[in-house]
Amino acid sequence: MNRIATSLAALAGLSTLAACETVGAADTASAPQAAPVERSAADQALAAQGLAPAVSVIPQSGLKAQTLASNECGLFLWSKTQPDRLIFFQRAASGQARIIIANETVDAAQTANRGTIFGQFMTEQAFLTPSGQQVLVTFQPGEELQGGQRIEDGRLTITAEEGWRTVIPVLGVSACKP
Numbered sequence: 001m002n003r004i005a006t007s008l009a010a011l012a013g014l015s016t017l018a019a020c021e022t023v024g025a026a027d028t029a030s031a032p033q034a035a036p037v038e039r040s041a042a043d044q045a046l047a048a049q050g051l052a053p054a055v056s057v058i059p060q061s062g063l064k065a066q067t068l069a070s071n072e073c074g075l076f077l078w079s080k081t082q083p084d085r086l087i088f089f090q091r092a093a094s095g096q097a098r099i100i101i102a103n104e105t106v107d108a109a110q111t112a113n114r115g116t117i118f119g120q121f122m123t124e125q126a127f128l129t130p131s132g133q134q135v136l137v138t139f140q141p142g143e144e145l146q147g148g149q150r151i152e153d154g155r156l157t158i159t160a161e162e163g164w165r166t167v168i169p170v171l172g173v174s175a176c177k178p
Contacts, residue, residue, distance in 0.1 A: 061103050062086040068177040073120045077137070077154065077172035088137065088156060088170065092120035097127050099135060101158060108135055116141075119149060119174045134159040139170065148175035 062085030068074050075097075077088035090097040095110045108127035111134075115124030118141050127135040139154025151172040158166045 061100065063089055063098060063100055063105060066098070068175070070177055073148075073174065073176040075121050075172065075174050077139075077151065077156065077170040079156075080169040080171055084171075087168070088172070090121070090125075097125075097135075097137075099127070099129070099156075101129065101133060101135075106130060108133075119176075121174055132161045137170075139172070145173070145175075147178065148173050 062078075066074065066076065066086070066089040068091070073092040075088070075090040075092075076086060078084045079087050085100070087100045088097060089099075097108050097110065099106055099108055106129045108129045110125060111128050112124070112126035113122045115122045115138070117123075118139075123139055123141065125137045127137070129135065136157040136159070137154065138157075139151045142150035142152035144150075151170070151174065154170045154172065156168045156170050158168070
């Protein structure tokens, strides 16, 4: 009989320990854990030299819907990716553009305007973001539409301060609201 009582006492003690461990495990599971950052061999080699890898400026999201006022024209450019995203918007004669860089919406100031005339825009434009990135927009005009014109082939080139360049193929439209 003494052996059964000892076994029951030991079993009760184990169940108490298990309950304590379960509570502790629940507390740990509910706390957000930081995922370990995996670094490629190339990133590790750069880090060993005291350098950092390039930061990706390719948008993973798009601009929200952009609207035009009456008698206003705009230039809308979408990335040629799957899915395509609105990544550039410019109002005619505004001197600035709204651009998605990485996943941040920035208003960039126009620094150059050249090329051929495309409605109220030029086919080559340069912009400077507040953080110092240079954005070059170049495109080829496409077929005319009622109230606008297509852009079937173009590119948005983003140059970071460190000199890294990213080229994003784009398509779009220039449109005017009556």
